[in-house]
Amino acid sequence: MQEFPDILNFGEKLSESIDSFFKWFRNTFSSFFDFIKNLLDGSLNLIDNIFNHTPWWIIVIMVIIYLIFKFIFKNKDKLKWLIISSIFIL
Numbered sequence: 001m002q003e004f005p006d007i008l009n010f011g012e013k014l015s016e017s018i019d020s021f022f023k024w025f026r027n028t029f030s031s032f033f034d035f036i037k038n039l040l041d042g043s044l045n046l047i048d049n050i051f052n053h054t055p056w057w058i059i060v061i062m063v064i065i066y067l068i069f070k071f072i073f074k075n076k077d078k079l080k081w082l083i084i085s086s087i088f089i090l
Contacts, residue, residue, distance in 0.1 A: 051059075
């Protein structure tokens with residue numbers, strides 16, 4: 001029976017180098033990915049709390065107000081100036 005040539009047996013070296021690269025990558029950028037995870041988790045929890053703990057009648061009022069503004073301000077320039085003026089008023 002023939003043996004596989006040793007010169008072509010580079011799988012172990014390749015797997016060790018890939019494993020060491022991913023260990024370095026995980027150790028180097030773990031704080032960045034933790035920050036992204038916490039940011040997304042906090043944002044999704046905030047949205048979840050808003051939608052699940054707001055009374056239904058407030059959501060209906062918000063949808064009606066949105067539809068009224070969409071109907072009244074079909075022109076986007078009017079809506080843009082309304083938003084800018086309301087920011088200055090506040």
